[in-house]
Amino acid sequence: EVQLVESGGGLVKPGGSLRLSCAASGFTFSSYSMNWVRQAPGKGLEWVSSISSSSSYIYYADSVKGRFTISRDNAKNSLYLQMNSLRAEDTAVYYCAREREVYDILTGYSFRWFDPWGQGTLVTVSS
């Protein structure tokens, strides 16, 4: 069974740091790009960061650029999100998600989507 399990969430003061982990199982982790998506309480989904299978390509949303660092350890089947300089607006449930990709021969681009998602881990930034 393909599974993603996040951990590392908790309560942290503004300006503090936290490191999230996502343990993958049931698939060849090293073959897939991975993503972090967050959801503030009662709000919608916000893409946070992505990392390619070999860590060659890394991207961040503007809202976290310079403060968050995504990384992975393919030997450990694990994805990470190091979060520094945390703000109240970073309070959210953080999900990791596997990125699926299918090449579109007609356009030369790839269809991409997220499946599956982990169960999420709650990060609360408050004094």
Place this chain on the structure above:
Amino acid sequence: DIQMTQSPSSLSASVGDRVTITCRASQSISSYLNWYQQKPGKAPKLLIYAASSLQSGVPSRFSGSGSGTDFTLTISSLQPEDFATYYCQQSYSTPEFTFGPGTKVDIK
């Protein structure tokens, strides 16, 4: 940046109803559009990818259509387990995987 909107933001429907949710992109995204279902306290679940391809294991009462800027998610006959929030997501302008604001479907 590509902006995504959804309408309605919420709707009330009865079991057996046909439900249609619309998603609109601020510019053409071809067919690079996905749909997810999220139930309270749970992670999102993929329903439709590439605008109209049904994810394996998803009931056939769910269907997606559209291309360019306008897309539709249809539930042909609403079931009790379908009451949830539905999100669209564009994957044209990656890596910025923008989501729509969501449409909450609840019981009338």
